[in-house]
Amino acid sequence: xxxxxxxKPLMPPGHVRTxxxxxxxxxxxxxxxxxxxxxxxxxxxxxxPALPLHRVRFRMGDIWGPDTPxxxxxxxxxxYDHWLEPxxxxx
Amino acid sequence: MAEKTNPQEGTxxxxxxxxxxxxxxxxxxxxxxxxxxxMGGDDAGPVPTDQHDFxxxxxxxxxxxxIGSAKGYFTVDGLRRVLEDMGEDAFETMTYYExxxxxxxxxxxxxxxxxxxxxxxKMDDVARRGLTYGDAAGAP
Amino acid sequence: MPHDHHDSLxxxxxxxxxxxxxxxxxxxTMEIAVRELLVEKGITSPEEIASQINTMDARxxxxxxxxxxxxxxxxxxxxxxxxxASAATRDxxxxxxxxxxxxxxxxxxxxxxxxxxxxxxxxRNLLGLPPDWYKSRAYRSxxxxxxxxxxAEFGVTLPDxxxxxxxDSTADMRYIVIPARPSGTDGMSVDELAKLVTRDSMIGTGVxxxx
Numbered sequence: 001x002x003x004x005x006x007x008k009p010l011m012p013p014g015h016v017r018t019x020x021x022x023x024x025x026x027x028x029x030x031x032x033x034x035x036x037x038x039x040x041x042x043x044x045x046x047x048x049p050a051l052p053l054h055r056v057r058f059r060m061g062d063i064w065g066p067d068t069p070x071x072x073x074x075x076x077x078x079x080y081d082h083w084l085e086p087x088x089x090x091x
Numbered sequence: 092m093a094e095k096t097n098p099q100e101g102t103x104x105x106x107x108x109x110x111x112x113x114x115x116x117x118x119x120x121x122x123x124x125x126x127x128x129x130m131g132g133d134d135a136g137p138v139p140t141d142q143h144d145f146x147x148x149x150x151x152x153x154x155x156x157x158i159g160s161a162k163g164y165f166t167v168d169g170l171r172r173v174l175e176d177m178g179e180d181a182f183e184t185m186t187y188y189e190x191x192x193x194x195x196x197x198x199x200x201x202x203x204x205x206x207x208x209x210x211x212x213k214m215d216d217v218a219r220r221g222l223t224y225g226d227a228a229g230a231p
Numbered sequence: 232m233p234h235d236h237h238d239s240l241x242x243x244x245x246x247x248x249x250x251x252x253x254x255x256x257x258x259x260t261m262e263i264a265v266r267e268l269l270v271e272k273g274i275t276s277p278e279e280i281a282s283q284i285n286t287m288d289a290r291x292x293x294x295x296x297x298x299x300x301x302x303x304x305x306x307x308x309x310x311x312x313x314x315x316a317s318a319a320t321r322d323x324x325x326x327x328x329x330x331x332x333x334x335x336x337x338x339x340x341x342x343x344x345x346x347x348x349x350x351x352x353x354x355r356n357l358l359g360l361p362p363d364w365y366k367s368r369a370y371r372s373x374x375x376x377x378x379x380x381x382x383a384e385f386g387v388t389l390p391d392x393x394x395x396x397x398x399d400s401t402a403d404m405r406y407i408v409i410p411a412r413p414s415g416t417d418g419m420s421v422d423e424l425a426k427l428v429t430r431d432s433m434i435g436t437g438v439x440x441x442x
Contacts, residue, residue: 011122011124011125012124013124014172015168015171015172015175017168017349017401017402018401019129019131019348019349019375019399019401020122020125020129020131020132021131021132021348021375021376022131033403033404036402036403039166039168039171039402040168042166042167042168042169043166043168043169043171043172044169044172045165045166045169045201045202053402053403055404063132063375063376064132064376069379070379070391070395072394073378073379073394073395073396073397074394074395074396074397075375075396075397075398075399076396076397076398076399077398077399077401078399078400078401078402078403078404079401079402080402128349128350129348129349130348130368130371130372131346131348131349131371131372131375131376131399132348132372132375132376133368133372133373134372134373135368135369135372135373136369137369137384138364138367138369138370138373138381138384138385139363139364139367139369140364141363142362142363142364143363145360148259148262150284150287150288151262151266151280151284152262153283153284153287153360154280154283154284154287155262155265155266155269155275155280157283157287158269158274158275158279158280158283159269159274162274162275164274171349171350174350182368185258187351187366188258189256189258192258192261192262192265193258193261195265196261196265199265199269204268204269204272204274205268205269205272209268210261210264210265210268213264213267213268214260214261214264216264217260217263217264217267218255218260221255222254222255223253223254223255224253224255224256224259224263226255227255227259227260227263228259228263
C-alpha cells in the first residue's frame with residue numbers, strides 16, 4: 001500500500017526546495033530515493049546531514065481543487081523527509 | 092480613524108493568528124515568504140519559442156560554474172541561494188548567464204577563492220583593455 | 232595595433248555566436264576577471280576551462296536519442312534503464328558525471344512531461360544545455376497547473392483518456408522521457424530509430440517523429 005503523506009505547510013525564509021504550490025497538499029510516496037544532503041544547509045556552505053528524499057505523487061485535483069480539468073492527472077516532485085508528515089486522513 | 096489602504100511601517104498585519112494556507116485568496120499573492128523563483132502554478136503567457144545559440148562567454152560562465160563546484164568552492168544550492176536572493180528584478184532585467192556569473196562570483200568570494208578587492212582591481216584592469224568582449228578577453 | 236584575434240571554433244567546427252564585437256558588458260567584464268583570477272590562483276587553468284566547454288558541447292540530444300532507441304529495441308536494456316537510468320546510460324558509454332537520472336516512459340495511456348519550477352534543472356549531462364523556453368517563466372509556471380495547455384502550444388494534443396504525469400525536478404534527480412515508439416518502425420535499425428527521437432520528445436513537450 002502506498003504511504004500517504006502531506007507536505008508540511010511551513011513558510012521559512014531562505015533557500016528551500018519544497019515548492020510553495022505543494023505545501024499543505026497530500027499525496028503518496030511513489031518511491032524513496034535514498035538520503036541526500038539537505039540543500040537548506042548546503043546553500044549556506046554548512047555541512048549538510050543527509051536526509052531521506054522521496055518522490056511524492058499528487059493528484060492534480062488535490063493540488064488545484066476539484067474543478068481542475070483532468071483532476072486524475074498527476075504531479076510528481078521530490079520532497080525531503082523533514083517536509084513530510086503522515087496523512088492517513090487524506091482521501 | 093479611516094482604515095489605511097496602504098500598510099504603514101510598524102503596523103501589524105491584520106489577522107496575525109491566521110495561518111497563510113487557511114485562506115486561498117491570500118495563498119498566492121500575499122505570502123511574504125514565497126519568493127519570485129518559486130513560480131509553479133502562476134499564470135503566465137504563452138511559452139516563448141525563440142532560441143539563441145550560446146556564445147563563448149556564456150559557455151565560459153557555465154564551465155566556471157562546473158569547475159568551481161567540482162573543486163568544492165560552492166554547491167549548486169549555494170548558487171541557487173544567491174540567484175534567489177537577487178530578487179525578481181534580476182530575473183526580468185538580466186540574462187540567464189549574467190545572473191549565473193554574478194552568483195558564481197559571489198560564491199567564490201564567500202568560498203575564499205579571492206577577495207572583493209582583488210576582483211575590483213581585476214575588473215578595472217579588464218575594462219581598460221578595450222570596448223568589446225574580444226578585446227578585453229584576449230586570446231581564447 | 233591590429234586586432235587580429237580570431238573567433239574560436241566549437242568542436243563541430245562552427246564559430247561560437249559572435250560576441251566579440253558587441254560592447255563589453257559589466258557581467259562579461261566580471262566573467263573575464265573571475266576566470267583570470269581563478270587561473271592566477273591556480274584553482275583552474277585555461278586548458279581545464281576549454282576542456283569543460285568541449286565536454287559540455289559534446290553532450291546533445293543525440294545522446295539521449297541513442298538511449299531511447301536502444302530502449303525501444305533491447306528489452307534487457309529497457310528493464311535496466313527503468314530500474315536505474317544513470318547506471319544504464321553509463322554502461323552505454325556516456326560520460327554523465329554525477330547525474331542521477333530517472334527514466335519515465337510514455338505509453339498509449341500515459342504521457343510524461345518534465346519541468347523545474349524552482350530553477351531550470353535539466354539532464355544536461357546527457358542532453359546538453361536546455362532550450363531557452365525550458366528556462367522561461369511561462370513554462371516553469373504553467374506546466375504544473377496546465378500541462379495540457381502547454382502541450383497544446385507545442386502541438387501535442389492528448390485525449391482525456393491519456394493520463395498526464397508531470398514531473399517537477401525539485402531536488403537531486405533529473406528526468407528523461409522515453410517517448411512511445413512510433414508505429415511503422417518495425418525492422419528499423421537503432422540508428423534509424425534514434426533519428427526519430429527529438430529533444431522535445433525526451434522532455435515530454437513532443438512525441439517521436441513518424442518515419
